[in-house]
Amino acid sequence: MSPEIIQTRADLTKIISKHLKLEEGRRILKGNCPFHADSTDSFMVSPAKNIFKCFGCGKEGGPIEFVMAIESKSYDEAVTSLVLEFGV
Numbered sequence: 492m493s494p495e496i497i498q499t500r501a502d503l504t505k506i507i508s509k510h511l512k513l514e515e516g517r518r519i520l521k522g523n524c525p526f527h528a529d530s531t532d533s534f535m536v537s538p539a540k541n542i543f544k545c546f547g548c549g550k551e552g553g554p555i556e557f558v559m560a561i562e563s564k565s566y567d568e569a570v571t572s573l574v575l576e577f578g579v
């Protein structure tokens with residue numbers, strides 16, 4: 492399974508929502524970044540592009556990068572867990 496397909500098909504909003512509360516926006520969802528001490532909703536998620544970005548610590552990426560960072564997984568482990576979860 493190619494990483495490119497996972498990056499576009501694994502639902503990033505759903506993955507992130509398991510770890511933090513996201514507030515609905517018009518085009519982006521916002522929340523407190525799980526990767527640094529944040530109380531100002533620096534963490535943005537774009538459901539349309541399936542990417543996240545934190546304007547506080549600069550962390551960004553797609554489903555693979557998020558799972559790697561939040562679950563301390565290697566690239567291959569993150570890909571495997573996303574394939575298992577989403578069957579993409």
Ligand SMILES: [Zn+2]
Nearest residue numbers: 524527545548
């Ligand atoms: Zn951050």
